[in-house]
Amino acid sequence: MKAAGLTGGRMTLDERRAAFWLAGVFSLRMLGLFMILPVFALYAEHLRGNTPALAGLAIGIYGFSQALFQIPFGFLSDHYGRKRMIYLGLLIFAVGSVAAALADSIWGVILGRALQGGGAVSAAVMALAADLTREEHRIKVMATIGITIGLSFAISMIMGPVLNGWIGVPGIFWLTGLCALLSIAVVRFRVPNPVLSRVHRDAEPVASQFGRVLADTQLLRLNFGIFILHLLLTATFVAVPLALRDAGLPSDRHWEVYLPALLFSMVAIVPFIILAEKHRRLKPVFLGAILTLVLTEFGLLTLHDNVLEMGVLLLIFFTGFNLLEATLPSLIAKMAPPDAKGTAMGVYSSSQFLGAFAGGGLGGWLRGSFGLKGVFAFTTLGALAWLVVAWTMKNPRYLSSYLLNVGALDELAAHHLALQLAQVPGVAEAVVIAADGVAYLKVDRHTLDEATLRGFAADVDV
Known part of the structure; x- marks a missing residue:
């Protein structure tokens, strides 16, 4: 049948499961990172060796290690497997949580928070989500994950002070470590295994594009x-x-x-x-x-x-x-x-x-x-x-991303197809990557002629 995004097809059960459970993994991890934000400055006053500067460093250090490792984790997941790198990242996050929970000095917490950020699975999770969804549904899946991240932030800002009153900051770190281990189980037993893993230009970084960006x-x-x-x-x-x-x-x-x-x-x-x-x-x-x-x-x-x-x-x-x-x-x-x-x-x-x-x-x-x-x-x-x-x-420009599965093409055919797609009403930009078998489009949803686009979709089994 034709690509479902152009025929109104629904997401499959595996696609819905992938969206739900991977959003859950993101949610648990973000809760762990942000729940200490509204409470740590007060807790740090009781830690050995604390200074205001070190307390601030403990709060923000996860960002440095996250920025350092998130893109490499994504690249490594292309070569060593999505789930394998996600397991590794979540395990590192759990170890960091335990280290912070056990620490009685500010430097111990800084180390734990750095390890938490070093478990940078974001890019690998996004790549896995892309592997498990067809192009025409991928934006919905990514939007689901994005909404979950926003809700997690709001919940963490409220739950942090509440949990601090019940179990203290060390208890919050223990809880986040447990959540990381639960996330490993979720990825192992609830998230489907991808049939094929490949680079998705809409969902993960591509080394050749960094200069351009x-x-x-x-x-x-x-x-x-x-x-x-x-x-x-x-x-x-x-x-x-x-x-x-x-x-x-x-x-x-x-x-x-x-x-x-x-x-x-x-x-x-x-x-x-x-x-x-x-x-x-x-x-x-x-x-x-x-x-x-x-x-x-x-x-x-x-x-x-x-x-x-x-x-x-x-x-x-x-x-x-x-x-x-x-x-x-x-x-x-x-x-x-x-x-x-x-x-x-x-x-x-x-x-x-x-x-x-x-x-x-x-x-x-x-x-x-x-x-x-x-x-x-x-x-x-x-x-x-x-x-x-x-x-x-x-x-x-008020344009939306639009992905179209166009099937196997050689470079010349991909070039000609891009020119044809650019002529469709509502299509502002069209790039066809032959190796991907995908057309990456920028479209104006208000004027888009989907009926014409339908003729360019490859026949795919869903």
Whole structure:
């Protein structure tokens, strides 16, 4: 039968299982990384050898090792098997969690957190998800994983203070280690084995595309943006738990601030996403969200000694943060070359993790040298610098990625097919990779003539 994306076919049982269980693996891992964010600055005060700078480093160090190893893990999974590299990464993550749980010094926690980040399975998991799904359903699977990551962050910010009150930070580390081992079991027994593993240009980095992606000034603006966004997040939460405590709110009640702020922010971003995507006002919404962070960080600089005022500011902060976290990947997808989306997302993810590392390290050092005001002054300037850089961003084209299985072709036939596809109404860009048997398209969904595209799809068994 024809490729299901063009005939309205549904996802198979194996595709649905892959989406559900791999999203679960991502979720458990992200929970483990983020649950300590709202509680660690307070816990670190009781560790041997602690300084504010080292506490910040312990929070952010996972980002350095994650950025260092995530792309190599993806490449190695091409050669040694997806599941094998995922098992290895999750085992390293579990070992790091145990090391942090057992540590009685700040350096022990730093080592554990570095190991947690070193279990960088993100690229390998995405590649496995691509192996297990047909081209026409892959965007849905990746979107499912992306939504899960966002929910995991929100849950971790709420559960961190709650679990800290029940089992303490060492208990949270033990729990995250257990979750990593459970994830290994999930991948082994619940995720189907791929029939064939190959490179997927839409889902994983390709070495030959790095120069092209790194030379694209529009993509560099977005990479700078995600770097600053996670720098702001990590640096802010080097200081916020201490500010809430100093304002009179016990640490086991911090969830009372985070819960309403996160829940409201997740609802509040919906109309802005509709305005940005459906009504094609993405750049104004994007710039408005960055400006919101500038004003929020400045508010924290001046009003961080009152719990109610901080609660309102955090609500606004999370609204801006969640909106930007949702729109940045959309902008990457719109601006990346159609056959280099996976590479663009790989560089983007590395920039995100490096931002977390920089935010933790610099935020901790600034807290030790200049106090909480020094941290919030730094984050205010960082958000302002991002606003200046983003202001010169081009208005994005409102295009979507579209994959078409075209079957086996030689290079000449692939070239001619790309020219033909580019003439289909609604197709803005078309690249056909003969070795992949896939056409990578950028399309305008509002004007796309799918009926014509249907004629170019290969006959595939599903």
